[in-house]
């Protein structure tokens with residue numbers, strides 16, 4: 001009880017507005033001039049000096065209910081759910097919704113395109129799998145329902161968010177869509193000489209670019225590729241899509257191939273574009289790509305070419321250095337007769353020398369190359385976000401039970417001189433999961449313009465309400481201030497439906513609406529006749545449906 005009173009006092013503090021915030025952030029890195037250089041979609045990430053999201057909400061308690069629970073005064077509308085028709089061609093909304101990005105149409109906060117990722121297949125989209133082998137029909141569904149959806153959404157006159165299925169932009173991007181490769185792995189032997197590839201799947205989180213396109217990350221692609229008989233090396237990349245132009249479809253190999261979680265884009269002091277990325281595996285690394293050339297606002301989408309040439313760095317947390325992951329450095333390491341395989345890299349020295357012959361090979365087998373060069377294995381790096389206030393970089397390390405990090409933590413990187421292009425850094429553990437903080441297993445992140453981090457959690461469904469995860473109950477959405485008095489204190493804003501995970505939090509530019517995905521409700525279902533959850537509890541439904549909600553009720557401070 002006492003905790004709640006403290007929290008309320010604190011909330012009125014963070015609601016005191018822009019002036020307090022400006023004071024709190026004074027002296028930190030400045031970002032003037034950035035907002036105007038960006039698309040409206042990215043602008044809000046840099047919109048400090050405002051007080052759009054007030055801190056006024058009363059934190060909720062953890063819950064086991066099969067419902068999306070929000071604080072008093074907030075409501076949600078389901079804008080799209082699995083298998084809903086999204087356009088006049090009859091295409092359907094995909095499975096396992098994850099990342100969302102809202103793109104205003106003509107600057108509107110109440111009508112725009114929503115780009116949503118679809119991460120994987122569930123029994124509800126492909127049916128029960130016999131003996132672990134998908135039938136031809138199941139493979140087709142597997143490829144169809146993963147990928148992305150672009151849908152048009154709007155706020156109607158009654159204050160309800162809806163999907164506009166007459167939209168000329170609405171479309172699916174999936175395992176059948178053709179992509180053009182860019183960067184060092186284009187056309188190389190390891191990719192069977194391919195310059196274009198079939199499809200995208202396992203699209204987990206993502207990020208927006210400074211030029212109004214969306215990046216989407218291929219994470220756990222292996223099973224889908226294998227069952228469909230598609231080459232493994234064609235997946236595990238970052239793709240780029242223009243929601244307003246169905247012909248613009250790229251896979252940027254310069255950003256490396258691994259189990260990509262998301263991207264966080266910013267600008268170095270000298271104008272080069274920087275993209276932070278996590279590899280969501282146990283004992284995997286944190287990366288950043290720095291473009292060779294500089295960002296040029298007048299080029300608009302032409303800046304996409306920046307993502308095909310540059311330096312990919314891996315973080316060495318012990319030396320505080322960003323290590324360039326290059327063919328020269330790997331060749332040098334392997335030429336040393338005393339070379340010893342680091343943990344996580346198998347194969348004889350001669351085999352590795354054969355594997356790594358070009359920069360294309362380096363980006364294709366990025367995780368091993370990074371480990372050879374001293375990249376630090378970490379605890380499942382998932383979402384990364386750059387603070388719009390001081391250029392510090394927040395990384396969710398979800399958890400890693402192989403060495404006792406059960407509840408995960410959020411790491412904060414301080415780049416030398418607040419320069420995203422720096423090659424040296426320091427870091428701290430900004431917040432740690434566990435009983436003391438009230439959250440476990442942080443995953444996706446989003447900033448609001450008050451400097452609060454919005455954090456969703458990913459306790460795996462099989463652990464819900466068991467053992468040391470008991471007190472956290474269902475997954476949730478938490479708000480953690482990064483500056484001021486309540487820095488690092490987590491307050492629960494939402495509780496997810498049973499057996500689900502909240503993913504892809506994304507605000508409209510005016511921060512009056514928060515889009516959020518409800519991923520895998522009723523995930524433990526093994527018999528379609530007996531679903532273990534039923535969210536969103538639609539009339540007439542016999543199965544649960546993942547989907548995207550629009551949350552409203554935010555008050556101006």
Ligand code: FEO
Pocket residue numbers: 119204205219261280382
């Ligand atoms: Fe798809 Fe790392 O979560």
Ligand code: CA
Pocket residue numbers: 204205261382383443444458
């Ligand atoms: Ca994730």
Ligand code: CA
Pocket residue numbers: 382398443458
């Ligand atoms: Ca996750």
Ligand code: CA
Pocket residue numbers: 443458501503
């Ligand atoms: Ca996830």
